[in-house]
Amino acid sequence: MKRATRLVHAGRDSAAQQGMVNPPVYHASTVLFESLDALEQASKNPFEGMYYGRNGTPVQFAFEQAVAEMEGAFGAVTTCSGLAAITAALMSGAEQGAHFLVTDNVYGPTRKLCDGLLRRLGVTTEYFDPTISADALEQRITADTRVLFLEAPGSLTFEISDVPALAEVAHRHDVVVMADNTWATPLYFDALAHGVDISIHAATKYLVGHADAMLGVINCVEAQYLRVRKTAAGMGYCAGPDDIYLGLRGLRTLGQRLPVHEANARALADWLADQAGVARVLHPARADHPQHALFARDFTGSSGLFSVVLEPVDRSRLAAMLDHLELFGMGFSWGGYESLVLAVNPETMRSATAWQAAGPTLRIHAGLEDVDDLVADLDAGLRRLRG
Ligand SMILES: *Cc1c(COP(=O)(O)O)cnc(C)c1O
Numbered sequence: 409m410k411r412a413t414r415l416v417h418a419g420r421d422s423a424a425q426q427g428m429v430n431p432p433v434y435h436a437s438t439v440l441f442e443s444l445d446a447l448e449q450a451s452k453n454p455f456e457g458m459y460y461g462r463n464g465t466p467v468q469f470a471f472e473q474a475v476a477e478m479e480g481a482f483g484a485v486t487t488c489s490g491l492a493a494i495t496a497a498l499m500s501g502a503e504q505g506a507h508f509l510v511t512d513n514v515y516g517p518t519r520k521l522c523d524g525l526l527r528r529l530g531v532t533t534e535y536f537d538p539t540i541s542a543d544a545l546e547q548r549i550t551a552d553t554r555v556l557f558l559e560a561p562g563s564l565t566f567e568i569s570d571v572p573a574l575a576e577v578a579h580r581h582d583v584v585v586m587a588d589n590t591w592a593t594p595l596y597f598d599a600l601a602h603g604v605d606i607s608i609h610a611a612t613k614y615l616v617g618h619a620d621a622m623l624g625v626i627n628c629v630e631a632q633y634l635r636v637r638k639t640a641a642g643m644g645y646c647a648g649p650d651d652i653y654l655g656l657r658g659l660r661t662l663g664q665r666l667p668v669h670e671a672n673a674r675a676l677a678d679w680l681a682d683q684a685g686v687a688r689v690l691h692p693a694r695a696d697h698p699q700h701a702l703f704a705r706d707f708t709g710s711s712g713l714f715s716v717v718l719e720p721v722d723r724s725r726l727a728a729m730l731d732h733l734e735l736f737g738m739g740f741s742w743g744g745y746e747s748l749v750l751a752v753n754p755e756t757m758r759s760a761t762a763w764q765a766a767g768p769t770l771r772i773h774a775g776l777e778d779v780d781d782l783v784a785d786l787d788a789g790l791r792r793l794r795g
Pocket residue numbers: 489490491492515563588590591610611612613622623624741
């Protein structure tokens with residue numbers, strides 16, 4: 409079946425819920441067992457069926473089934489945020505003395521986790537240029553390398569890595585390949601088909617899609633599934649059933665929302681590229697992106713998030729632009745229905761490569777508004793920027 413059809417039907421079982429289209433939201437801690445036998449039987453596999461609220465309720469299992477089916481995963485694990493999903497995945501590969509290879513354009517809090525908690529636990533993280541060749545990556549793999557962590561594109565600077573080539577090298581050395589696939593969603597990058605073993609999503613973004621819940625989900629190949637499940641459960645991670653419900657509900661319309669985010673972002677990026685005051689547009693679907701060929705080969709679409717580098721400008725002029733936008737909100741996160749803009753500082757979040765930009769970098773999330781109105785808002789903003 410085609411993706412649009414699977415998005416609508418994956419993880420549904422109306423017969424098991426009195427004919428209702430959507431699963432019930434049970435608020436649960438205790439699950440009662442009928443007998444000592446039943447309790448002992450359930451304890452043999454506490455990750456299957458209803459066991460304890462922390463281990464999952466029907467809406468969680470429906471969400472996991474649906475997400476796993478979209479990405480062709482053996483199983484999915486839900487967490488209370490995208491960062492918790494990243495933490496659970498990385499902790500599943502952590503042990504004293506382990507060496508992790510992590511892309512230099514990784515999400516900031518992922519870097520903080522590696523350089524903080526994981527370092528204290530005895531894990532060494534080595535960062536590498538996201539555009540590294542497979543040969544150069546192979547040179548960095550040691551007998552202790554356990555994890556290769558990718559993020560393509562990076563969510564501030566939008567470099568694309570050669571995921572299949574890097575994954576192939578990693579697998580040759582028994583290194584587990586993890587990727588933060590939040591930007592592309594399961595719709596636009598088939599992570600597991602490109603060699604990723606553990607595909608991580610901040611479901612907070614496009615899966616929830618309405619800026620109203622925190623949620624994470626980890627899609628795993630069979631060999632990694634139980635390890636990740638047990639790691640997340642062992643750390644006590646669980647998401648609230650109402651938030652999971654919002655994730656599942658958001659998933660059903662992802663196929664309609666994402667193409668609108670995509671088209672609006674493409675139009676804004678192309679328009680911005682021609683404006684005075686804009687030095688560079690960072691959008692992998694544009695032909696002028698340095699890794700556009702990789703993007704065109706591996707991705708089936710682009711989402712609504714991209715960046716622009718401005719010409720050098722006074723902070724006061726930048727504030728004049730940003731403080732008075734009418735439609736673009738300023739704040740963290742993205743993937744909701746509304747447009748956002750954020751001044752970002754990629755130079756403070758990398759160590760293996762230097763970020764080259766003379767002026768400020770703005771990250772833009774194209775929402776579902778009419779694109780003409782978004783252009784008019786940015787146009788007025790750029791006029792204020794230029795003074
Ligand atoms: C937002 C984000 C996360 C973290 O998700 P939260 O739900 O906010 O914890 C992880 N990776 C990327 C690329 C993100 O943009």
